[in-house]
Amino acid sequence: MESSISDTKNAILLVGKEANHVTHELLASLSAKGVSIHVVDCGMSFRAFRLADSTKGLDFPVLHEVLVQRAFTPYQLMDFINGLLLDRDNLERKSRLYAFLAPSKEFFDKDIKEDERRFLLESLVAKFNQLQEEGFSLLISESRTKEELAYDTYILHLKEAVHCKLIEPIRQKEIDNGKNSRSLFS
Template sequence: MFLETTTRPSSGANLYQPVLSWNRKGLSMLTGMSGIYHLALQWEYAFAVSGFKVFNLDCAIRFNPFVITEETRKRRIPPESLLENIFVQRAFTPYQILDALKTIANNKSQDMIYFLLAPCKQFFDGDVQEEEGRFLLDKMLLILETIHSKNIPILVIESMKYKHPTFQNFFPKLAAASSDLWELKIENQLSYLKVRKKSIPSIETLEENAEV
């Protein structure tokens, strides 16, 4: 059963708070109708400035380095050294996505945070048969559950807006597998997060080191 905790920020910085206290053990997800990829990149900045490496598996050209460099400019931090610790791999077919996730599952890297950007759409586009897409999505979920079981920190960033029946059937499974689930809401130009699921927080958080 999902929680219904709402965090209404007095400033944009508060949108960092849920991920700063994330226990970084396994699978979690950020979702919403809009704005989620921009927020995810701001979270990547928070991790990178705290000394973590960040790996993006970008499935729909959602990675935009200028969002991160804008954060560095706001705080007068040289962007070059920060960007050296942020990696991007693109995957545009279901099989490329599955292969990349298998690599992540089999090669845990110290101090690496993984971001999976917009993975689902590739499984129900026009080039994939509906039955095949459902089968491959279930395979992706199995790999993500393996990643979760190994406590590899991975954040799935996925929109809620798709009406395709394959997505509507799969999304609740992905949400159920996630230990933390945040929904970004934007109303009257105000952004806030609803905490739909919450794991037990880790004793060690980013808050001591993050310059956000």
């Protein structure tokens, strides 16, 4: 049931409080359709249970289509992306959706000086641009907003570099009578 989305240069950028929640819903939906997904969790925000729970009842091993890895530092993230770019001709790797969860989180660690942060964020944006230009499909989710000019600049440059709309999802609030509650039907 494998499906590929590599024939288009897809990029989705989700930002804001609800980005992680919506990202998990997208991952569940896509993996249920057989899309191979590689999650790069940079902010300890991947929730396997949420993905499994939202796809329970399917006759398809959804979690078998999802690879997960953690990047603990900006340098590990950049090394992973460099590895993808070096292996750009590998059609199996290129057919996956690469979901980057909170890729900028570690760049704002207190141990990283401001000049280094700016340089690393610019490099990250350039790497995402290269991935997209090479035909990799990207889902970038930044769920935590930072009150810093460097973060705002990073988001703006990222949006321009991957040629996509900036989506700031808003979760529909539950009404007291439960009409919008998904828990009623699960």
